[in-house]
Amino acid sequence: MAAPPPTPRRATDPVAYRPGREADLDACGRIWKAGIEDYQARLNQPSMPDDLAPLRRLFAHLLSTDPERFWVATRGDELIGFASASVRDGLWFLAMLFVDPAAQGGGIGQALMDRAQAGRDVDPGGPAVPGPDEPLDTGIHTWGMCTDAVQPISNGLYARRGMVPRIPIWRLFGEVRRWDALPLPPASVDPVPFEAIVAQGGGGPDGTRRLADLVDGLDRAIVGSAHGRDHAWLRREGRAGFLLRDRGDGRPLGYAYGSSVGRLGPVAALDPDLSPVLIGAAVRGVPALGPVAMWVPGTSDRAMRMLLEAGLRFDGFPGLICWSTPGHPFERYAPISLAMV
Ligand SMILES: CC(C)(COP(=O)(O)OP(=O)(O)OC[C@H]1O[C@@H](n2cnc3c(N)ncnc32)[C@H](O)[C@@H]1OP(=O)(O)O)[C@@H](O)C(=O)NCCC(=O)NCCS
Structure with a gap:
């Protein structure tokens, strides 16, 4: 019926x-x-x-x-x-x-x-x-979101609740036209694919847990919260991660994701000077079939300058990161998208 x-x-x-x-x-x-x-x-x-x-x-x-x-x-x-x-x-x-x-x-x-x-x-x-x-x-402890800069209604609605628009976030998009703008890793650091970390940890659940511990540690130090379930979703969606390690003592220094469809990010760096190296490792490590795109907060100035120098363009209007506290992670962190930190 x-x-x-x-x-x-x-x-x-x-x-x-x-x-x-x-x-x-x-x-x-x-x-x-x-x-x-x-x-x-x-x-x-x-x-x-x-x-x-x-x-x-x-x-x-x-x-x-x-x-x-x-x-x-x-x-x-x-x-x-x-x-x-x-x-x-x-x-x-x-x-x-x-x-x-x-x-x-x-x-x-x-x-x-x-x-x-x-x-x-x-x-x-x-x-x-x-x-x-x-x-x-x-x-x-923290309330946040990303909004569209051209949408006063949502920005007003959130700001009234304490989540005020603090930082522009731009979508950078395009072909990499000047490869020499993407720095190669210095001799002191090593970008390692996530799969290699899992394999070094014995593969299987033990290796996966080892990778999760390293990534969670970085997220807690940089973002103030771990989000392992979103990392699992990113990998199911076909994004490939790289962990940057100190070549001397093996310390994790940050991570970045690339993908064959050109989606870059999230990118997390303990030292913001390492963001360009991390992005370079993700772009070189997962060759994209066409243009690449990444959401870059205005406070991630090194990443933004480097991507513009490489030939990407600002695409459309910026978003705005609305955050409840003056302290925020976006000098050292570029989020997954406007919908997920
Ligand atoms: C944003 C959206 C979800 C709000 O829903 P809505 O049902 O229209 O909004 P409400 O009637 O509940 O609330 C309106 C409030 O917005 C705020 N607001 C509206 N216009 C505003 C302006 N120009 N400046 C500042 N605040 C404004 C006010 O706080 C207002 O409340 P008030 O009328 O009591 O003063 C809806 O407009 C929408 O779907 N927009 C398109 C999609 C979008 O931008 N979504 C947000 C993505 S982050």
Whole structure:
């Protein structure tokens, strides 16, 4: 028997909020595309891609790691907005907040934010939502996200909650045209593929744990939180990691990812002077089939200068990193994307 047609929604129907589920993810992708194209079309920007399969895999990852922070808004049978955030070692990071353009400006975005911050349902006017000034014993020490610089609504909504736009983050894109701009590693350091670390650790689960310990240690020292589940997702998505080690005592100094489809990052460096070496190792270690692209915070000045020197271009408008504390890791860290730190 054919499924009954969805009940048409009316603007006056009440809005309901519930945790998201796997069956919602295609509709979330449609809201994401409509939400971005609605404001970018007014700026003569090109449409978003039609192939939403990579985005859907990202949603599925976030739903699997943080189901209590993935919320949808519905009116009748129709999904009209969603929010998703992750928490890693006390770092809360907003991945997505999107409301159907026809339903914007009516408080739905704020209601979704409340739930993504609280990690549970929240009554309007009920118990306070945790935030930078009142973490409410949640263990969350930092709140952050990346936004679009041309979107005053989201930037205003987050800044009111203490996550103020502090740092521009640019997408750098293009062919490497001047290879000599990418520094080769000095004799004192050694870039080692992640697979080699696993093999040196005996292969199998022991080797994987050894690699995870090294990477977690760097993330705690540089970002302030480990995010092993996201590293596992990156490798499933085809990104290949390199660990930079001191050739003398073997100390880990940083890591960087490359990929054959040209996606670079994340890049983490204990010493920011090593960022260009790390990026060079990732670009040379995983030859891309075409152009390369990387999200680079304005505070990662050495990486930015080096990539521009190599021939990449600024692509589109910058994003903004919104962060609850003045101390941040972005001189030494370039994130996975605007959706995941
Ligand atoms: C951003 C978005 C999710 C907000 O949802 P919404 O339901 O439209 O927003 P709400 O009605 O809940 O909240 C509006 C709040 O935004 C803020 N705001 C709106 N315009 C603003 C401006 N020009 N300057 C500063 N703050 C502004 C205010 O805090 C306002 O609250 P108020 O009306 O009580 O003062 C929605 O507009 C959207 O989907 N936009 C397109 C996609 C997008 O940019 N998503 C964010 C990606 S990081």
